[in-house]
Amino acid sequence: MFALPKVIIDKETGAALSGATATANRDKAAGEATDEHEGHLHNSDGSEASAAHTKASPEALGKLKSLLADYRKAGDDANKVKLAEQIAAQYTAIAKFDSAGYYYEQVAAARPGEKNYQKAADQYFEAFSFAATEERTKELGQKAQGLYNKVLQNNPANLDAKTNLAMTYIAAGEQPMQGIQLLREVITTNPNNEKALFNLGILSIQSGQYDKAVERFQHLVEVNPKHVQGNFYLAVSLAEIGKKEEARQVFTAAKKLDDNPEYQSSIDTELEKLK
Template sequence: MKRSQILIVVAAIVLVVGLFFLPKIVVNNEDQDSVAGTEAGAALPEGHSEDDGHDHGSAEAGAAESAHRTATPEQMMALTTARAKYNKASDEQARSLLAVELGEAYSNAAKYDSAGYYYEVAAKTRGGEKSFRRAGDAYYEAFTFAATQERAGEMGAKARSMYEQVLKNNPSDHDAKTNVAMTYIATSNPMQGITMLREVLASAPNNQKALFNLGILSIQSNQYDKAVEHFRKLVAVNPEHVEGTFYLAVALAETEQTEEAKALFNKVKGMSNDPALNTSVDEYLARLQ
């Protein structure tokens, strides 16, 4: 199977399941790992006029967001109501509570950069690990769907600043650390991200998120033998991990372990009702004949 075919199918599945941001950078480490990828998904700015003067994004990013998800009339009404209440509040404590409400409205409408902004407002006023995690998660979602390298860098930096507050109180929070690691992949220091993912696995060898991310990065850098290793471990930990099973099959196909790859692709069809995913599996199976 040609590498171009592999990348086309992988990119298609990433778009379907919204897995995570695929980095553009090439890095090297002591194991000769390199990371190279493409951006997938969309930025999530609101593109509306705000009384608070916060810039929620560009027209280009707004167009990309439309391809990902369009807010329903009910969600837009909730946004309008929450924003009006926030703008009218004058007491700082009241505004912090309403900032959470407004952040939730933006998050429900998949406007994650705006959600992160208001969650951050609340976190800086109220403090607490939960508040900073909520802001970090929203910014990370915006990073995940960033339409440009610049936007990814901006949202990644925002996510890191929020997660750093979480990790100060809870250094063993592997989920936060894994997200921080992935934001570093899109910076001039991607090896810091690779190192952090390995640190997570050193502490928690069965961490599914770290295994998955390292597997994806291995595929993107054509290190298919390493991808097989990571995804085998992932599906051993969680046999029902659909994406992990799919990417294990991809990596096996690329290492010419055709029969096992076919068996796993067929298994994926039995695990998922997603028509787009199953169509991609069928395309892979046809190429393996």
């Protein structure tokens, strides 16, 4: 089966975190642009989600190193915030999401508000989704939770923040029911919310409730017929409840939605099982 997401979040409809008092692991991008901020947890050995991380160009590393040097020397608060935003953007571009979250968090500390809190939370959430260990998942999840709660304090109607917050509770395994309740609140507010439908569908698969998964994914592909993962998991769920011909039809149609070789291979494997 095409691998179930480690953190149940759909990147199509849009998918870090370190404690402020944690001991810093220094971020060395190809041995350059060393970032020494406290609370930084990015793995310097590249072991974590290496496939998802881009390789920074020498130009990008040089620019980042220069920005970090300017940031450390900056005395003016306004200039420091501006530099923090630029550094965060650079880290985002090279997929160092926890570092990006840290600097966006500095911006939010200086300029509190829904949008700035969410920028930081979203980057931490990206890093959380790639966390390679239980300890790191917990640390990043807690950081994201704190920031998403601040987003919701500013705007309780922010469904994207509520959905991501829910997934940190579920994926970290400490408060799964609280996360499920939040997803249900999102669906109650917006029955067509793609992220919530997708995540509830995946949760149904993981708990072996394939009939409920079919309902969620059918609804999702009605809302967005081109939802790649939604179509794939709808077919998987149909196959699991014995509706093989329907599953075959959905798999066949889903092959046209994404030419990614891994995705194509996964569908071919599933189709072979249906023979």
